[in-house]
Amino acid sequence: MALHKQNGVRIAxxxxxxxxxxxxxxxxxxxxxxxxxxxxxxxGIAERxxxxxxxxxxxxxxxxxxxxxxxxxxxxxxxxLLVFVSQSPDYFLPATSIILQDKLGLKNDCVAFDxxxxxxxxxxxxxxxxxxxxxxxxxxxxxxxxxxxxxxVMKLDKTTVPLFGDAGTATLLxxxxxxxxxxxxxxxxxxxGHDAIIMREGSGRTKSxxxxxxxxxxxxxxxxxxxxxxxxxxxxxxxxxxxxAFANTDVSEVDFFIWHxxxxxxxxxxxxxxxxxxxKVLYSIQKYGNTSSASIPLTIVECLDxxxxxxxxxxxxxxxxxxxxxxxxxxxxxxxxxIHPIIEFG
Amino acid sequence: MNLNNFIEKLREEFEDExxxxxxxxxxxxxxxxxxxxxxxxxxxxxxxxxxxxTITGVELSKCETPEDIFDxxxxxxxx
Numbered sequence: 001m002a003l004h005k006q007n008g009v010r011i012a013x014x015x016x017x018x019x020x021x022x023x024x025x026x027x028x029x030x031x032x033x034x035x036x037x038x039x040x041x042x043x044g045i046a047e048r049x050x051x052x053x054x055x056x057x058x059x060x061x062x063x064x065x066x067x068x069x070x071x072x073x074x075x076x077x078x079x080x081l082l083v084f085v086s087q088s089p090d091y092f093l094p095a096t097s098i099i100l101q102d103k104l105g106l107k108n109d110c111v112a113f114d115x116x117x118x119x120x121x122x123x124x125x126x127x128x129x130x131x132x133x134x135x136x137x138x139x140x141x142x143x144x145x146x147x148x149x150x151x152x153v154m155k156l157d158k159t160t161v162p163l164f165g166d167a168g169t170a171t172l173l174x175x176x177x178x179x180x181x182x183x184x185x186x187x188x189x190x191x192x193g194h195d196a197i198i199m200r201e202g203s204g205r206t207k208s209x210x211x212x213x214x215x216x217x218x219x220x221x222x223x224x225x226x227x228x229x230x231x232x233x234x235x236x237x238x239x240x241x242x243x244x245a246f247a248n249t250d251v252s253e254v255d256f257f258i259w260h261x262x263x264x265x266x267x268x269x270x271x272x273x274x275x276x277x278x279x280k281v282l283y284s285i286q287k288y289g290n291t292s293s294a295s296i297p298l299t300i301v302e303c304l305d306x307x308x309x310x311x312x313x314x315x316x317x318x319x320x321x322x323x324x325x326x327x328x329x330x331x332x333x334x335x336x337x338x339i340h341p342i343i344e345f346g
Numbered sequence: 347m348n349l350n351n352f353i354e355k356l357r358e359e360f361e362d363e364x365x366x367x368x369x370x371x372x373x374x375x376x377x378x379x380x381x382x383x384x385x386x387x388x389x390x391x392x393x394x395x396x397x398x399x400t401i402t403g404v405e406l407s408k409c410e411t412p413e414d415i416f417d418x419x420x421x422x423x424x425x
Contacts, residue, residue, distance in 0.1 A: 226403035
């Protein structure tokens with residue numbers, strides 16, 4: 001069911017880890033000065049973080065998780081759920097979440113599994129983790145969400161190189177008896193647009209192709225920007241509206257809107273369509289680019305700190321949209337949520 | 347809706363990229379220097395916000411001039 005309500009689980013803390021290496025769009029040699037200026041103005045992306053070969057999403061998530069768990073003072077043996085959301089896992093198999101269970105020093109009675117989603121992944125991950133914790137009475141859970149996209153883009157591809165950055169995040173979830181922790185979700189999918197963002201090579205579908213059909217470009221991420229833009233303008237604002245209507249909440253009652261950071265032009269168009277004040281829509285895209293599933297928690301960590309939520313409840317609308325096509329929004333309350341400052345890797 | 351206002355809005359959107367006198371109702375869009383996909387996104391976003399209708403990339407690609415885009419928007423608004 002697309003629309004659903006959950007309660008009894010709160011977000012206790014959020015952290016994000018990014019690679020140290022910064023790449024600037026103004027320095028891209030295969031773009032003209034005019035192209036770079038227009039690109040930075042339209043997408044909002046001035047710089048991105050780049051994970052050198054050998055750094056995996058799980059490395060960034062592991063560091064984000066360890067720092068946050070320590071800051072929050074949780075004991076590792078208390079964490080009984082680990083959900084890892086990414087489309088850049090360590091291996092085809094086994095699931096990266098299980099490797100992380102061991103690396104993080106969590107006990108064997110911790111439920112661990114992966115969710116293979118991109119830009120919508122944080123909202124989906126929250127929904128799945130919260131529902132499992134509630135139904136299984138799991139007191140403490142860990143949601144690790146991230147992407148190392150920069151290694152999957154073709155070197156001179158104007159449509160992807162300037163956009164994607166790398167990041168890993170950690171979110172601590174806690175079962176609570178408080179009924180104020182209601183969250184309202186709308187999750188949706190449309191596989192007819194699956195080729196709008198796709199990486200074909202190496203998969204089951206392409207393995208059996210005759211050699212003559214092999215295309216070097218298929219090894220890399222392919223993005224049909226126009227198709228994604230059309231989809232986003234059509235679906236995201238109504239999705240957010242449906243969540244607000246479901247929660248009987250007016251747009252003016254929301255404190256922060258934190259959306260996937262794909263393109264500033266897209267987010268500003270959605271903001272203006274919904275009549276939201278400028279300062280309520282948060283951005284990290286200028287510094288980190290499009291970090292896929294990590295972009296929502298990364299934006300929270302970049303723009304807010306623990307004091308924002310200290311003894312205060314803030315209504316937030318999170319919305320993720322993209323590869324799949326898959327999209328989803330959630331209205332939730334954040335209170336006493338610990339925000340760990342951005343961590344650098346390497 | 348007024349064609350002159352629409353042309354003015356286009357000129358405002360592209361004030362840093364295209365000299366305003368180059369944007370006329372009958373300008374061949376694809377003849378504009380550097381016209382590309384990013385420009386198309388800007389036009390679609392502007393139309394969505396200003397006229398509350400969504401035109402797609404495919405629909406826009408069939409337009410040859412700003413006047414064609416204006417007609418497309420008018421048809422959508424009155425539909």
